[in-house]
Structures are given as C-alpha cells and as structure tokens.
Amino acid sequence: MLEAGRPLPSDAELLQRLAKRDSTALIEVERRHWSSLYAQVYGMVVDSTLAERVVREVFTQLWYAAQRFPLRRSMWNWLREMARELARAEQALAVPSNSSHESSMRRLHEEHIPVHPGAAAAGNAHGADAVDSELPRI
Numbered sequence: 001m002l003e004a005g006r007p008l009p010s011d012a013e014l015l016q017r018l019a020k021r022d023s024t025a026l027i028e029v030e031r032r033h034w035s036s037l038y039a040q041v042y043g044m045v046v047d048s049t050l051a052e053r054v055v056r057e058v059f060t061q062l063w064y065a066a067q068r069f070p071l072r073r074s075m076w077n078w079l080r081e082m083a084r085e086l087a088r089a090e091q092a093l094a095v096p097s098n099s100s101h102e103s104s105m106r107r108l109h110e111e112h113i114p115v116h117p118g119a120a121a122a123g124n125a126h127g128a129d130a131v132d133s134e135l136p137r138i
Contacts, residue, residue: 011075018066030059033076037083044087050094054086 009017009028017025037058042051058079062069069078 015066015069015075018063019069026059026063029062029075033079034059037079040080041083041087044084045091050090051087054083054090057086058082 009025011029011032014025014029018029034055037055038051041054042048045051045054061082062075062079069075
C-alpha cells in the first residue's frame with residue numbers, strides 16, 4: 001500500500017502500473033473511484049446488486065484494457081463512460097421495451113400472413129372482395 005508521507009499517485013501513474021499488471025494499482029484505483037461509480041450506476045439502475053456487478057465489470061475491463069489505454073484520455077472519464085455504457089446495456093437486457101417488442105411481433109406476424117388470392121378466398125365467403133381488401137394498395 002502507500003507509505004506515510006508519500007504523495008498519492010496520479011491516475012496516470014496508476015494506469016502505467018496497471019499496464020504492467022500491478023494489482024496494487026488496481027486496488028488503489030478501486031479505492032479511489034468505486035463509490036463515485038457506484039453512485040452513478042445506482043442512480044441509473046436503482047438496483048444495488050446490479051450496480052455492484054456493473055462497477056465490478058468496469059474495473060475488470062480496466063484491468064484488461066490498461067495496456068491499450070490511450071494515455072491522452074482521462075482514466076476517470078473512461079471509467080464513467082464505461083460504467084454508463086454497461087449500465088445501459090444491463091438495463092436493455094433486463095427490461096425489453098414493450099412497445100418495440102409489440103411492434104416487432106406485429107411485423108413478424110404480418111410478414112407471415114399469406115396474401116395470395118387462393119388463401120384469402122378459401123377463408124372468406126366473399127372471395128374476390130376479400131382478396132382486394134387484403135392486397136396492399138399502391
């Protein structure tokens with residue numbers, strides 16, 4: 001850990017240590033940024049278990065991305081963006097939108113309805129009138 005009297009390492013220094021697979025650097029980054037990221041994610045998902053899982057995934061991704069991390073970027077901004085993206089992805093997986101689901105189901109149903117004259121006439125006593133009403137108007 002840190003020795004007394006030594007200044008705290010910057011995020012850039014911690015990132016360099018992460019790139020060299022220094023696990024103590026990851027612990028320091030987590031100590032420094034966990035609570036802020038958790039608050040941000042919890043505000044989006046309003047689920048403590050999901051928020052914790054998202055934040056844990058953010059730090060896991062940082063661990064694997066550290067060697068390729070662009071030095072000109074702020075690690076804090078990257079962490080925040082990653083947390084937002086992962087939280088949105090989790091929300092999209094957890095609660096599918098009813099309106100898009102219904103419209104997708106309607107579209108699938110409409111694509112599989114036969115529109116040829118024989119199919120419409122067979123199911124309707126009015127024959128030709130039913131065929132005309134089921135064909136798309138141009």
